[in-house]
Amino acid sequence: MKALILVGGFGTRLRPLTLSVPKPLVDFANKPMILHQIEALKAIGVTEVVLAINYQPEVMLNFLKDFEKKLGIKITCSQETEPLGTAGPLALARDKLIDDSGEPFFVLNSDVISEYPLKQMIEFHKSHGGEASIMVTKVDEPSKYGVVVMEESTGQVERFVEKPKLFVGNKINAGIYLLDPSVLDRIELRPTSIEKEVFPNIAAEKKLFAMVLPGFWMDIGQPKDYITGLRLYLDSLKKKSSPKLASGPHIIGNVLVDESAKIGEGCLIGPDVAIGPGCVVESGVRLSRCTVMRGVRIKKHSCISSSIIGWHSTVGQWARVENMTILGEDVHVGDEIYSNGGVVLPHKEIKSSILKPEIVM
Amino acid sequence: MESSEEKVVAVIIVGGPAEGTRFRPLSFNTPKPLFPLAGHPMVHHPISACKKIPNLAQIFLIGFYEGREFALYVSSISNELKVPVRYLKEDKPHGSAGSLYYFRDQIMEDSPSHIFLLNCDVCCNFPLPNMLDSHKRYGGMGTLLVIKVSPESANQFGELVADPITKELLHYTEKPETFVSDLINCGVYIFTPKIFSAIEDVSMHWEDRANVRVSNFALQMATRSLLPDFVRLDQDILSPLAGKKQLYTYETMDFWEQMKTPGISIKCSALYLAQFRVASPHLLAKGDGTKNATVVGDVYIHPSAKVHPTAKIGPNVSISANVRVAPGVRLINCIILDDVEIDENAVIMHAIVGWKSSIGKWSRVQADGDYNKKLGITILGEAVSVEDEVVVINSIVLPNKSLNVSVQEEIIL
Numbered sequence: 001m002k003a004l005i006l007v008g009g010f011g012t013r014l015r016p017l018t019l020s021v022p023k024p025l026v027d028f029a030n031k032p033m034i035l036h037q038i039e040a041l042k043a044i045g046v047t048e049v050v051l052a053i054n055y056q057p058e059v060m061l062n063f064l065k066d067f068e069k070k071l072g073i074k075i076t077c078s079q080e081t082e083p084l085g086t087a088g089p090l091a092l093a094r095d096k097l098i099d100d101s102g103e104p105f106f107v108l109n110s111d112v113i114s115e116y117p118l119k120q121m122i123e124f125h126k127s128h129g130g131e132a133s134i135m136v137t138k139v140d141e142p143s144k145y146g147v148v149v150m151e152e153s154t155g156q157v158e159r160f161v162e163k164p165k166l167f168v169g170n171k172i173n174a175g176i177y178l179l180d181p182s183v184l185d186r187i188e189l190r191p192t193s194i195e196k197e198v199f200p201n202i203a204a205e206k207k208l209f210a211m212v213l214p215g216f217w218m219d220i221g222q223p224k225d226y227i228t229g230l231r232l233y234l235d236s237l238k239k240k241s242s243p244k245l246a247s248g249p250h251i252i253g254n255v256l257v258d259e260s261a262k263i264g265e266g267c268l269i270g271p272d273v274a275i276g277p278g279c280v281v282e283s284g285v286r287l288s289r290c291t292v293m294r295g296v297r298i299k300k301h302s303c304i305s306s307s308i309i310g311w312h313s314t315v316g317q318w319a320r321v322e323n324m325t326i327l328g329e330d331v332h333v334g335d336e337i338y339s340n341g342g343v344v345l346p347h348k349e350i351k352s353s354i355l356k357p358e359i360v361m
Numbered sequence: 362m363e364s365s366e367e368k369v370v371a372v373i374i375v376g377g378p379a380e381g382t383r384f385r386p387l388s389f390n391t392p393k394p395l396f397p398l399a400g401h402p403m404v405h406h407p408i409s410a411c412k413k414i415p416n417l418a419q420i421f422l423i424g425f426y427e428g429r430e431f432a433l434y435v436s437s438i439s440n441e442l443k444v445p446v447r448y449l450k451e452d453k454p455h456g457s458a459g460s461l462y463y464f465r466d467q468i469m470e471d472s473p474s475h476i477f478l479l480n481c482d483v484c485c486n487f488p489l490p491n492m493l494d495s496h497k498r499y500g501g502m503g504t505l506l507v508i509k510v511s512p513e514s515a516n517q518f519g520e521l522v523a524d525p526i527t528k529e530l531l532h533y534t535e536k537p538e539t540f541v542s543d544l545i546n547c548g549v550y551i552f553t554p555k556i557f558s559a560i561e562d563v564s565m566h567w568e569d570r571a572n573v574r575v576s577n578f579a580l581q582m583a584t585r586s587l588l589p590d591f592v593r594l595d596q597d598i599l600s601p602l603a604g605k606k607q608l609y610t611y612e613t614m615d616f617w618e619q620m621k622t623p624g625i626s627i628k629c630s631a632l633y634l635a636q637f638r639v640a641s642p643h644l645l646a647k648g649d650g651t652k653n654a655t656v657v658g659d660v661y662i663h664p665s666a667k668v669h670p671t672a673k674i675g676p677n678v679s680i681s682a683n684v685r686v687a688p689g690v691r692l693i694n695c696i697i698l699d700d701v702e703i704d705e706n707a708v709i710m711h712a713i714v715g716w717k718s719s720i721g722k723w724s725r726v727q728a729d730g731d732y733n734k735k736l737g738i739t740i741l742g743e744a745v746s747v748e749d750e751v752v753v754i755n756s757i758v759l760p761n762k763s764l765n766v767s768v769q770e771e772i773i774l
Contacts, residue, residue, distance in 0.1 A: 010761040015774035019389075343774065347382055359772040361385045361757070 001046045002097050003106035004078075005037055006089060007053045007060070013222040016328030016345045017310055022056045024110050025063055027293055028220060029233050030258050030276050035067065037108050040116035042073045046106065049073060050096045052089035054080035087194035090179075091187040098181045109175030113229050115215030115236060116176070124211045125178045128155065131207035132199070133178040136171040137217040145172040146195050150210045157208040160195055174213050223308060223326050227289060231272040252288075264300070276311075299335070307339075310346070324357070368418040369493070370468060371411040371477040374457050375404060377425030386742035386759045387623045387715065392426045394481045395434060397698070398626060399633035400644070400661035400679050405438060406633060407479045410487030412444050418471040420444060422481075423460045425451045459592035462560045469554060476556065478594070480548035484629035485617040486636060487549065492611045495528075496551045499609040503556060505530060505599070506549035507610045508617045512540060518619075519546035519595050521603070523610040530608035533600040544610075546595060547617055556598075559607075563598050623713060624738035630696055631677040634659035646674070654686070687722075694730060704749070712739040715760065721749035728755045736770055 011023030018026060024034035038049055053060055057079050064075045078093035090097070090107065097105050104125060106118065114137075125133040134157070136148045147161045149169045161168050173195060186198055202208040216236055218229035234254035237245055246257040246269070253271025257263065261275045264283035269275070273287045276294040281287070286303040295312040298304065302315050307325040315321055316335035325339045328346035333339060337350055341357030344350060348360060375394040384393045394404040404422065411420050422431065431448045439446040449464050461468070461478065468476060475496070477489060485506075496504040507521060520541040522532040534541050592598065602608055616632045618625060637644045638659055646662040648654045654668045658676020662668060668686040677694045680686070684697050689706040696713045703709065704722040711730035720726060724747045731737035739753055742760035747753055752767040759774050 012759070012762055012774060015759065345382065345385065359774065361382065361772065 001044075001103050001105065002048045002050065002099070003041045003046045003108065004050045004052055004090060004093055004097060005034060005108045005110050006086065007034070007051050007110045009055050009083065011055075011221070014226070016326060016343060017308070020311065020329040020346055022053075022059055023221070024051070025059070027276060027291075028113065028226065029230060029256055029274050032063070033113075033220070034110055036113055037110065037116070038067070038071065038073065038075070040118060041106060041108075042071055044118045044122070047074060048096070049075050050078050050093045051075065052078050052080065052084075052093060054083060083191060084189075085191040085193050087187045087192035087198045088190060090184060090194075091189040091192075094184050098184065102181060104178050104180045107177040107179060109219075111219050111221035112175045112217065113220055113233055114174065114176070114213060114217040117214055118176075120214075121176070121178050121211060124155070124209070128209045130156075130202075130209045131180045131205075132183055132202050133209050133211060134199070135174040135176040135213045136210045137174040137213040138170050139172050140170075142167070142170045142172055147171065148173055148210050155209045155211055156206060157199070157203045157210050159203060160200055162195070171210065171212065174217050175219070176213070223324060226308065227272075227291070227306060227324075230274060230291060231289070234272055234274075282317075325354075367416055367474040368471045369414050369416050369475045369477065370418050370471065370473040371407075371414065371420045371479065371489075372461060372464075372468060373404060373407050373411075373420065373422050373479045373481050374460060375422050375424035375426065375431075375481040377451070377454065383621055384623055386740060386757060387626075387713065389760055390716070390743050392430050393620075394422075394424070394426075395430070396626060397679065397681055397696070398484070398620075398630040399637060400663060400681065401633075402434065402438075403620065403626075404434075404481050406484070407481065407487060408438060408444070408446065409442055410489055411477065411479075412442055414477065414489050414493065417444065418473060420446045421464065421468060422446065422448045423451065423464060424448070424481075425454065454591065456591045456593040456597070458560050458594040458598045461594070462557060462592065465557050469557075474553065476552045476554065478550040478552065480619075482620040483548045483617070484620055484632060485547060485549070485613065486615040488611075488613055488615070489549075492549070492551060495611045496609065499528065501529075501609045502559060502602075502607040503550055503552045503599070504609045504611050506547040507544050507612050508547055508614075509543050509612070510545050512543045515540070515543050515545055520544065521546055521610065523612075528609050528611070529606060530599070530603045530610050533595065533603045535596050535600070544612070547613065548619065550594075559602065560592060560598055563601060564592060622732075623740050624732045624734075627677070627694060627696055627711070627713065627738055628732050630679050631659065631694070634661060634677060634679070637661070648674075711737075713741065715741045715743040715745055717743055718745040718747070720747045721751060723750045724748070725752045725754075727753070736772075 007024050011018035014023055025032045041049055057077060068075050143164055147164050147169045148171050149158045199208055216232035218225055218232055220226040220229040238254050246255045250267050251270050255270040256274040258277040260277045261279040263281045266283050267281055267285045269287045272289045275292045278295045279292050280297045282300040284301040285298050288305040290304050291308045293311045296309050297314045299317040301317055302319040304321040306323055307321050310328045313327045313331040315333045316337060318336045319333050321339045323341040325341055326343045328344055330347045331344045333350045338353040340355055342354035342360055344360040387396060395402045408420055435446050435448050451460055455463050516537055519535045520537055521530060521544055522542045523530055618629050620626055620629055646656050646660045648656040650670055654670050654672040654674050656675050660675040660678045662680045663682045665682045666680045666684040669688040671688045672686050672690040674692045678692045680697045681699045683700045685702045687705045690703050691708045693710040695709045698716040700717045701714050703720045706723045707720045708725045710727040712726045712728055718741050726739055728737055728739040736755040740757045742758055744761050745758050746763040748765045751764050754769040756768050756771045762773055
């Protein structure tokens with residue numbers, strides 16, 4: 001079985017992290033974002049994943065070589081020379097997605113994390129016999145998104161409404177699709193929107209069905225949602241009683257600590273923290289609601305909350321880092337410094353406090 | 362009487378990517394020394410000034426940018442100006458004195474009698490031949506180019522005191538908190554080869570002082586090395602030698618700026634354009650709206666750029682290669698980089714527009730033009746697209762962004 005992951009472009013909303021690596025390789029819960037999806041696909045028997053990309057192909061291709069071997073799944077790239085929207089890339093990758101088996105293929109949006117109940121989706125797709133299935137998720141504020149209006153009992157999709165002003169429903173497109181190969185005949189090789197052009201056509205023929213996604217869903221394409229997404233993800237690990245979660249007297253709530261990370265005495269870690277490979281957390285440190293990426297050193301007595309600390313950065317002694325501070329790669333926050341929402345580009349030293357949210361270039 | 366075979370070499374310190382964060386977002390894809398001022402890469406200006414030095418044997422560029430970025434540029438400028446230019450790549454930063462010492466063998470290859478040292482990010486008229494004559498008269502080991510600035514701004518630089526008659530350097534201090542002098546160090550120097558032993562002497566003293574504290578003899582021997590890793594020219598070498606009849610000063614009355622931030626590059630570009638008007642007016646654009654666009658003041662337009670005759674350009678505008686300027690566009694005090702497309706009736710003022718960007722119809726990209734403020738010059742990074750009728754004021758936009766709503770006073774990642 002095959003799958004396409006829409007990787008897209010520059011990931012500017014996740015800057016400064018995406019100034020160092022392309023977005024799908026930014027770590028989330030101690031793993032490159034795209035690996036969460038590739039692993040879910042492998043688990044239900046997908047044998048080939050095509051990445052639809054248009055930026056930094058060399059970096060992606062290097063990454064693929066490592067993971068193809070480790071995961072035992074074929075990973076290829078389909079590179080757009082001009083942006084093709086949300087449906088065009090499927091036409092571009094047509095030859096890679098269709099084989100003689102006539103099986104449907106998955107399409108995933110790379111910014112999304114969720115439970116990935118892909119096996120249930122396959123059964124749902126078979127049972128309704130339509131041409132396309134999409135996952136939808138319930139949200140509190142549907143008017144920020146594209147709402148899918150569907151018939152509750154069968155899941156048949158009636159129409160899509162983009163950012164509705166009046167309430168029409170609370171289910172939005174979760175960015176996970178299972179499509180019959182015939183859908184590719186509806187897509188031309190030009191910039192095309194799957195939500196505005198392709199799906200409405202299929203819905204009009206009553207061949208598009210929606211399944212409500214069980215479990216959590218988050219678009220982690222921007223820092224605020226990334227931090228919320230980590231909470232949801234760790235929460236789902238907890239519900240499954242995953243052994244990956246850390247435990248101990250210095251741990252509160254759901255915390256993920258890579259086995260190569262070191263944590264000192266007298267620390268209090270959690271809730272909702274991920275500490276990556278090779279990190280050193282010195283003694284007396286308080287961490288909550290934050291992500292600490294590979295190779296970071298957090299020095300003694302410091303306190304970090306609601307922030308993301310980029311690869312190989314350091315946070316100085318008695319420093320206080322909070323309120324959506326995002327440190328890019330190789331950023332060094334001096335001792336006793338306070339950062340309130342500083343967004344710091346890679347390779348910088350912070351020698352004076354950042355009192356209110358500010359971008360440091 | 363000097364021998365007519367006395368050779369001179371010039372060393373230009375270009376720096377490297379790691380320390381160039383202040384030049385963002387323009388330094389993301391292009392090394393700062395290759396950023397164009399008045400239509401020519403920054404480092405082109407000191408190189409062509411070096412060409413006027415009599416008996417110039419070689420120009421060295423020292424930095425730690427990856428070799429290939431510079432290789433193309435170095436061979437083309439070498440051919441164009443018919444002067445030998447070589448790029449010496451450091452493995453890591455050594456400080457300006459450290460770098461000079463590190464490459465002393467190559468620098469002394471032609472046994473030069475004098476060595477010019479210039480910083481690449483200095484913008485001035487480089488009076489190098491006159492400076493060399495004065496240096497020879499003073500008879501010291503080194504001569505610094507100096508300039509008077511306003512007392513309020515002096516403390517951003519190295520302040521120095523010189524004897525008004527002998528011009529000897531009496532005192533030097535870097536970025537002092539209290540006022541010392543309004544005469545500052547321009548970052549352009551001449552040395553005799555004695556500078557290398559001066560660098561050795563000073564660092565030996567460091568070693569000795571450091572070793573006194575280390576009681577273990579074995580440890581002393583183990584840690585003795587020829588030179589500590591990082592030696593700064595001004596603070597570590599020149600400052601201690603002030604007042605010892607070794608160093609002299611040569612004052613320039615002309616313009617001088619240091620290109621620390623992108624905003625200042627517009628000011629420097631304007632200074633070089635004004636210099637072209639005096640020294641090479643054929644490089645500047647002319648036009649009155651009939652066959653060519655109306656040109657006001659000093660303007661440089663690359664030969665491959667296409668500018669519609671109904672556009673009005675200037676003063677102080679540089680337009681790089683393959684730029685397309687549509688009808689009715691107004692450009693004032695700006696730098697337009699390669700491959701930019703500017704659509705009908707757009708207005709750009711006090712801004713730098715990055716490579717391959719596109720500026721929509723009737724849009725406005727502007728700033729208040731205060732070079733000292735962080736957002737005083739609007740900067741669009743590479744491949745930024747400003748849509749029709751959008752207004753961008755006093756903002757910095759990182760590469761690959763598309764602006765479809767107006768913004769003011771913002772940094773857009």
